[in-house]
Amino acid sequence: MREAKAVNLRNKTNVVGWSFIAIAVIMICAFYFYPMIRALLMSFQSGTGTNLSYVGIDNYTRLFSDSTFITTLTNTFLYLIVQVPIMIVLALFISVLLNDKDLKLKGFFRTAIFLPAVTSLVAYSVIFKYLFGADGLINAMLLKLHLISVPIQWITDPFWAKITIIIAITWRWTGYNMIFYLSALQNIDNSIYEAARIDGASSFKQFTKITVPLLKPIILFTSITSTIGTLQLFDEVMNITKGGPGNATMTLSQYIYNLSFKYTPDFGYAATVSYAIVILIVIFSILQFKLAGDRND
Amino acid sequence: MKKLLPLLVVCVMIFTACASNADNKNENAGAGNAGGETTKVTVWAWDPNFNIKAMNFAKDTYAPDHADVTIDIIENAQNDIVQKLNTGLSSGTTKGLPNIVLIEDYRAQSFLQAYPDAFYPLTDVFKTEDFADYKIGPTSFDGKQYGLPFDSGVTGLYVRTDYLEQAGYTVADMQDITWDKYIEIGKAVKEKTGKDWISLDPNDLGIIRVMAQSAGSWYLKEDGKTADIAGNAALKEAMETYKKMMDANIVKIHADWSQFVANYNNGDAASVPTGNWFTPSITAAADQAGKWAIVPLPKLTNNEKSVHASNLGGSSWYVLNVPGKEKAADFLGATFGSNVELYQKLVTEIGAIGTYKPAAEGEAYKAGNEFFGGQKIVTDFATWTAEIPKVNYGMHTYAVEDIMIVEMQNYLNGKAIDQVLEDAQKQADSQLK
Numbered sequence: 138m139r140e141a142k143a144v145n146l147r148n149k150t151n152v153v154g155w156s157f158i159a160i161a162v163i164m165i166c167a168f169y170f171y172p173m174i175r176a177l178l179m180s181f182q183s184g185t186g187t188n189l190s191y192v193g194i195d196n197y198t199r200l201f202s203d204s205t206f207i208t209t210l211t212n213t214f215l216y217l218i219v220q221v222p223i224m225i226v227l228a229l230f231i232s233v234l235l236n237d238k239d240l241k242l243k244g245f246f247r248t249a250i251f252l253p254a255v256t257s258l259v260a261y262s263v264i265f266k267y268l269f270g271a272d273g274l275i276n277a278m279l280l281k282l283h284l285i286s287v288p289i290q291w292i293t294d295p296f297w298a299k300i301t302i303i304i305a306i307t308w309r310w311t312g313y314n315m316i317f318y319l320s321a322l323q324n325i326d327n328s329i330y331e332a333a334r335i336d337g338a339s340s341f342k343q344f345t346k347i348t349v350p351l352l353k354p355i356i357l358f359t360s361i362t363s364t365i366g367t368l369q370l371f372d373e374v375m376n377i378t379k380g381g382p383g384n385a386t387m388t389l390s391q392y393i394y395n396l397s398f399k400y401t402p403d404f405g406y407a408a409t410v411s412y413a414i415v416i417l418i419v420i421f422s423i424l425q426f427k428l429a430g431d432r433n434d
Numbered sequence: 435m436k437k438l439l440p441l442l443v444v445c446v447m448i449f450t451a452c453a454s455n456a457d458n459k460n461e462n463a464g465a466g467n468a469g470g471e472t473t474k475v476t477v478w479a480w481d482p483n484f485n486i487k488a489m490n491f492a493k494d495t496y497a498p499d500h501a502d503v504t505i506d507i508i509e510n511a512q513n514d515i516v517q518k519l520n521t522g523l524s525s526g527t528t529k530g531l532p533n534i535v536l537i538e539d540y541r542a543q544s545f546l547q548a549y550p551d552a553f554y555p556l557t558d559v560f561k562t563e564d565f566a567d568y569k570i571g572p573t574s575f576d577g578k579q580y581g582l583p584f585d586s587g588v589t590g591l592y593v594r595t596d597y598l599e600q601a602g603y604t605v606a607d608m609q610d611i612t613w614d615k616y617i618e619i620g621k622a623v624k625e626k627t628g629k630d631w632i633s634l635d636p637n638d639l640g641i642i643r644v645m646a647q648s649a650g651s652w653y654l655k656e657d658g659k660t661a662d663i664a665g666n667a668a669l670k671e672a673m674e675t676y677k678k679m680m681d682a683n684i685v686k687i688h689a690d691w692s693q694f695v696a697n698y699n700n701g702d703a704a705s706v707p708t709g710n711w712f713t714p715s716i717t718a719a720a721d722q723a724g725k726w727a728i729v730p731l732p733k734l735t736n737n738e739k740s741v742h743a744s745n746l747g748g749s750s751w752y753v754l755n756v757p758g759k760e761k762a763a764d765f766l767g768a769t770f771g772s773n774v775e776l777y778q779k780l781v782t783e784i785g786a787i788g789t790y791k792p793a794a795e796g797e798a799y800k801a802g803n804e805f806f807g808g809q810k811i812v813t814d815f816a817t818w819t820a821e822i823p824k825v826n827y828g829m830h831t832y833a834v835e836d837i838m839i840v841e842m843q844n845y846l847n848g849k850a851i852d853q854v855l856e857d858a859q860k861q862a863d864s865q866l867k
Contacts, residue, residue, distance in 0.1 A: 185544070185547060185548040185829065186520075186523065186524055186544075186545075186547075186548025186549045187523065187524055187526070187548065187549055187550075188548065188550075199864070202864055203864070203865065204861055205836070205837075205840075205861075205865070208840075266689075266690070270689065270693065271687065271688075271689070271693075290687070292689045293636055293687050293689055295843070378689075379637055380637075381636065381637035381689075381839070382636045382637060382839075382843060383636070383637075383839050383840035383842075383843045384836065384839070384840050385843075395836070397520065398513070398516055398517045398520055399516075399832050399833075399836075400544075400830065400832050400833035400836075401544035401547075401548055401829045401830055401833065402520050402524065402544070402548060404524060
């Protein structure tokens with residue numbers, strides 16, 4: 138009798154509990170997992186518009202001989218390898234500076250550095266395009282200061298266009314990452330630093346031996362989100378250089394866009410390229426977890 | 435994880451079931467609607483100063499006699515229209531799509547072939563022989579006429595007469611010249627005035643397309659599906675001409691439309707071979723009135739087939755196969771398909787030159803333009819329109835163009851032309867399927 142009641146009660150709690158999360162689960166299934174599976178199926182099809190037919194793994198083998206895909210992949214990796222470390226180090230450096238107790242106008246500096254993160258991607262991209270134009274402000278400034286004698290082709294030269302993109306995304310995202318470090322820094326007990334100072338550790342030693350190890354989970358988090366963000370880079374490149382000159386700055390995401398909307402649509406192959414990004418993101422995330430030696434699940 | 439998997443599978447199944455149910459419902463609803471009269475005709479187009487304005491004139495001429503139809507014109511950027519059409523048509527739900535849509539000629543085939551049955555044939559709505567020949571190929575498919583040809587992308591060479599005179603040339607020297615002669619004059623102008631001769635965007639090979647079409651050639655073969663790059667004499671010469679311009683140091687580089695227009699409005703560049711739709715951008719600089727002339731497009735120096743006429747851009751109206759299609763088709767037929775008066779208005783009010791042949795007989799087409807020193811520019815453009823060689827833009831113009839842009843950079847950096855064309859051909863062959 139009593140046992141039956143207990144089972145009944147447990148069932149009830151279970152039902153109530155499950156019904157609370159049911160809505161979220163159904164929503165996630167409908168808007169995440171279902172499209173994911175459909176996209177996976179689609180990545181095995183090819184054809185124009187609605188005339189899709191199954192082609193097996195043809196799309197995946199096509200990736201390896203597709204020079205545009207390889208160029209966009211190289212570009213994306215270049216952004217990743219050059220930009221992410223610069224940004225992470227910069228954000229770490231700025232956050233340590235801003236965390237200084239004796240700093241005046243702290244609020245002002247924090248706001249100023251975080252502000253780029255609230256601007257719209259498209260809006261800032263368009264402004265960067267004009268700043269870095271051949272007759273833009275940056276060139277005018279450099280010319281007036283006699284640092285250069287001819288205007289740098291920031292947008293139309295393959296090398297400089299990449300630099301422009303890297304400068305733009307660094308400007309946009311450094312403040313965003315800095316906020317994570319700042320909040321983590323404020324959680325580090327000041328007594329640890331006090332103890333270090335008593336032991337005679339220099340500021341640099343404190344930074345490398347205390348700050349960095351304690352920030353490790355956050356550094357891992359920001360580097361993973363930045364990696365994912367870079368692999369999905371689209372707005373900036375689309376608006377500043379349109380992927381050009383040629384395809385010197387084109388990213389994977391923009392290639393997907395072109396395959397679906399600029400050229401005669403081949404949604405199947407576009408889905409394949411999307412899955413290539415998924416695979417890359419998974420590999421990189423695992424790699425970063427392993428490198429950081431973090432066993433927390 | 436073990437528990438999650440079955441849950442996922444169940445969810446997916448439920449949603450597949452839901453999705454197929456929803457499809458059925460939509461079809462029923464669609465059938466129901468088709469029975470009743472739809473009186474609202476929605477139109478999507480881009481460019482408020484050109485296409486939208488033109489559509490509004492058409493609406494004004496149609497509205498008085500057709501109280502039962504309301505025309506709703508919605509402005510969308512061209513990229514947005516392409517994107518919305520692609521997502522809408524490929525998902526199979528036509529809800530939210532317009533009745534009439536403007537599509538660029540270069541892209542038309544990709545829509546017509548990628549989405550069979552998505553468009554409503556206009557074969558009986560207007561006479562195709564009334565329109566410029568070169569417009570019919572891109573707008574028809576499988577023997578049926580789907581697009582109603584709208585604006586002409588006929589090209590001309592806009593040139594600053596004052597800079598020419600400073601360099602010791604006159605407009606007469608510019609008539610019916612070759613591209614080599616064009617570059618030669620350009621060098622003289624640059625030397626005497628210090629102004630660049632032409633403004634080009636390395637990311638847009640419009641000028642290559644113009645040159646190729648002037649010789650009846652394109653990126654793709656007649657079938658519109660196979661790339662025609664290696665062994666394409668016109669394309670090869672066009673690329674060589676492009677490099678000659680670059681090497682002659684007469685080119686100003688721009689990266690977007692506003693810089694392009696600014697280069698001319700500020701007087702930094704002296705000539706522009708482009709489509710007639712560029713006229714409003716030239717006349718926007720009122721202080722340059724009387725300093726411009728429009729001459730026939732130069733032709734390829736060593737290609738016998740090349741003529742002094744070509745096309746750049748241009749678009750046509752399409753009716754989607756959704757409820758209300760008959761009304762939409764009737765509207766187009768009564769306005770852009772047959773109304774000579776409307777075309778006169780388009781010329782005088784917007785400067786839009788159509789491809790409707792009978793319209794050329796109208797008064798407005800014969801008027802001189804004060805900005806261009808009284809030159810009868812519309813008559814000139816209309817004459818050149820008739821001479822444009824017909825080519826099949828096919829399905830992959832933009833895909834091939836992106837390959838060419840990259841290879842063009844390689845060519846400019848010293849790669850041999852034949853190798854460039856061969857590599858481009860190889861890439862295109864593997865990409866176009």
